[in-house]
Amino acid sequence: MKVQEITLFVNGTQYDFSVGPRLGQIPPGETLSQTLRNRLGLTGSKEACGEGACGCCTVVMEGEAVTSCMMLTADCDGKHITTIEGLANPSTGELSVLQQTFIDHYAFQCGFCTPGILMTATALLAKNPHPTEEEIKDALSGNFCRCISQYHVIEAVKEAAGKAGA
Ligand code: FES
Ligand code: FES
Structure with a gap:
């Protein structure tokens, strides 16, 4: 089997992997969620449904919110990824x-x-620093919360909208 070399840039750090069947290699069927959580120790993003339905595993890839349980790591070569661990200022820890x-x-x-x-x-x-409430609801329509925190989430996003660094 031909070995594929891939590079991910996660929260500003470069990670090089080879894809293949051997110990230490990334199996072709490994998801980005598994790689982030199990290999890189970035357990902030959660995996619940494992089939793209709940949004708990969402990360930002090349500026787009993606469900990492639905991405194969082998397909993410060269991608820039931000996880929840990468949101705070790395120097100061400021949220x-x-x-x-x-x-x-x-x-x-x-x-x-x-x-x-x-x-x-x-x-x-x-992408949209001043979203309407409908646009916020639409963007978050793939993220499910069992605790019914959605109403507070909408208010939090509305307040953050337009502030620098959000
Ligand atoms: S774990 Fe539910 S969408 Fe990925
Ligand atoms: S599932 Fe959303 S806060 Fe508990």
């Missing part, structure tokens, strides 16, 4: 504007869905 407004608005309860929601909202505000 992103969105992270802070989520705290200010108590926009979570158990928090299991929160990393995915934050990543979806981060991608939204990067």
